[in-house]
Amino acid sequence: MTRILAPLGILAELTHRCPLQCGYCSNPLELLKANRELSTGDWISTFRQAASLGVLQVHLSGGEPTLRKDLDQIIACLAENGIYSNLITAGVSFSREDLSRFRQAGLDHIQISFQGALPETTELVGHLKGAHEKKRAAAGWAVDLGLPLTINAPIHKLNIHEVPDFVALALELGAERLEIANVQYYGWAHLNRAALLPSYDAVMAQVEYVHDIRERLTGILNIDFVTPDYYADYPKPCMGGWGADAMAITPDGQVLPCHAAQTISSLTFDRVTEKSLSEIWHHSDAFNRYRGDSWMPETCRSCERKDIDFGGCRCQAFAVTGSAAETDPACIKSPYHAHLRKMPAEGPIQRRVIGKSPQPA
Amino acid sequence: MLLSEPFVPRESQRLIIGPDSHPVLHRHVRLRRDEIRGKWVILAPEKVLWPDEISVEILSRCTGKISVATLSQDLAKAYDAPADQVEADVIEFLQEWADRLLIRTEETPS
Ligand code: SF4
Ligand code: SF4
Numbered sequence: 001m002t003r004i005l006a007p008l009g010i011l012a013e014l015t016h017r018c019p020l021q022c023g024y025c026s027n028p029l030e031l032l033k034a035n036r037e038l039s040t041g042d043w044i045s046t047f048r049q050a051a052s053l054g055v056l057q058v059h060l061s062g063g064e065p066t067l068r069k070d071l072d073q074i075i076a077c078l079a080e081n082g083i084y085s086n087l088i089t090a091g092v093s094f095s096r097e098d099l100s101r102f103r104q105a106g107l108d109h110i111q112i113s114f115q116g117a118l119p120e121t122t123e124l125v126g127h128l129k130g131a132h133e134k135k136r137a138a139a140g141w142a143v144d145l146g147l148p149l150t151i152n153a154p155i156h157k158l159n160i161h162e163v164p165d166f167v168a169l170a171l172e173l174g175a176e177r178l179e180i181a182n183v184q185y186y187g188w189a190h191l192n193r194a195a196l197l198p199s200y201d202a203v204m205a206q207v208e209y210v211h212d213i214r215e216r217l218t219g220i221l222n223i224d225f226v227t228p229d230y231y232a233d234y235p236k237p238c239m240g241g242w243g244a245d246a247m248a249i250t251p252d253g254q255v256l257p258c259h260a261a262q263t264i265s266s267l268t269f270d271r272v273t274e275k276s277l278s279e280i281w282h283h284s285d286a287f288n289r290y291r292g293d294s295w296m297p298e299t300c301r302s303c304e305r306k307d308i309d310f311g312g313c314r315c316q317a318f319a320v321t322g323s324a325a326e327t328d329p330a331c332i333k334s335p336y337h338a339h340l341r342k343m344p345a346e347g348p349i350q351r352r353v354i355g356k357s358p359q360p361a
Numbered sequence: 362m363l364l365s366e367p368f369v370p371r372e373s374q375r376l377i378i379g380p381d382s383h384p385v386l387h388r389h390v391r392l393r394r395d396e397i398r399g400k401w402v403i404l405a406p407e408k409v410l411w412p413d414e415i416s417v418e419i420l421s422r423c424t425g426k427i428s429v430a431t432l433s434q435d436l437a438k439a440y441d442a443p444a445d446q447v448e449a450d451v452i453e454f455l456q457e458w459a460d461r462l463l464i465r466t467e468e469t470p471s
Contacts, residue, residue, distance in 0.1 A: 006397060008409055054397040056404055084391060084404040109389050109406045148389030150406055176389055176462055177406060219375035219460040224407065 002292030006054030079106025117165030235312025385425030
């Protein structure tokens with residue numbers, strides 16, 4: 001049996017509702033309507049349990065978390081329990097007054113996503129008119145209110161050439177941190193992968209640029225880089241390992257070992273409305289299935305990198321091979337490594353719409 | 362891809378820590394006691410750090426009110442160690458933390 005340590009972090013997806021429609025959304029293909037969402041009381045009880053389990057950080061995400069009317073109560077509950085709160089938002093659906101209320105409730109940090117570094121790109125990707133200017137205003141309010149700011153830039157074919165502009169934008173807006181996050185291809189992004197995956201040359205140029213600029217901006221801007229793995233020899237590490245120190249909770253209270261775990265259709269998940277968080281963390285089948293290394297195929301179990309990447313991404317393994325217990329196909333040792341780059345014909349990007357499942361490409 | 366140098370606003374230059382700096386934790390950084398694990402912890406966006414005992418001694422003195430020199434003398438006394446060696450170590454430690462944007466400095470009160 002793998003020893004189970006206390007969890008450190010939770011990604012709380014408060015809602016699937018969102019004013020944007022990005023083609024790489026990490027929400028499941030089947031989006032939940034508002035009437036399926038947990039109540040304020042459910043979230044508060046969950047976060048109190050989380051604190052006593054050892055959780056130190058909560059990322060409030062969605063969809064768009066600021067569409068929840070009770071967001072200040074939720075933030076206040078985290079602050080009371082000493083949990084570091086991070087609001088992950090698109091930055092288009094709240095006012096300066098709202099943000100000031102969140103701050104007063106005890107919000108520690110805000111992360112605003114920009115779909116492009118230029119207004120045209122932000123609109124092209126997110127499909128919301130005027131979004132870029134709204135985001136810039138929201139970032140300005142955050143800085144004014146003394147709220148630490150991260151700019152999040154999800155990178156793919158349509159905006160990879162804007163990476164230097166994202167750096168300039170983050171500096172101009174006065175952000176502490178820039179997250180250059182190459183889109184990971186499961187869920188919506190996997191569906192739209194042919195239209196989103198950048199070319200090999202573009203990826204290599206980006207990697208070189210980011211390493212260089214990060215060095216030059218030491219002490220000025222923190223740049224976190226989520227590298228693309230489609231062209232790598234080894235997979236990215238799966239957090240600290242599956243079920244090692246983090247979990248995600250869906251708008252209707254299902255507790256997942258990873259925010260994309262619902263793409264693995266062979267897993268079932270427990271709900272905070274039915275079981276205690278502690279019971280779920282320690283005993284849920286979804287968590288225990290890929291904890292430690294006993295589930296690993298021989299390729300990984302005998303590999304010296306298994307404590308570095310934990311066999312890679314379970315969701316990517318499932319998406320590409322049909323089995324979540326396979327070696328991540330991003331790994332050169334995977335028999336499916338070549339499959340990873342086989343793309344379906346490129347079609348139009350399918351947008352997320354609540355209440356309508358997309359057609360697989 | 363264009364590899365131009367981005368424009369860096371003047372107020373955001375790399376911070377250099379010296380004996381007269383008055384260090385303080387950045388506003389996005391929290392140092393707190395984790396009672397469940399019985400350890401001190403540093404919380405920052407997407408980061409959880411477990412500072413060792415001596416790091417905690419330094420960081421908990423980073424209030425923006427005392428200089429690196431004073432802080433180092435304090436520590437030297439508490440640990441019965443040579444003051445100049447302690448100061449050099451403290452500066453090196455804080456420079457690294459400043460480069461990771463975990464520490465900033467209060468303008469020296471004039
Ligand atoms: S074989 Fe498994 S553990 Fe080894 S590098 Fe590949 S994915 Fe990682
Ligand atoms: S399984 Fe994949 S998507 Fe999930 S946390 Fe691990 S690496 Fe990330």
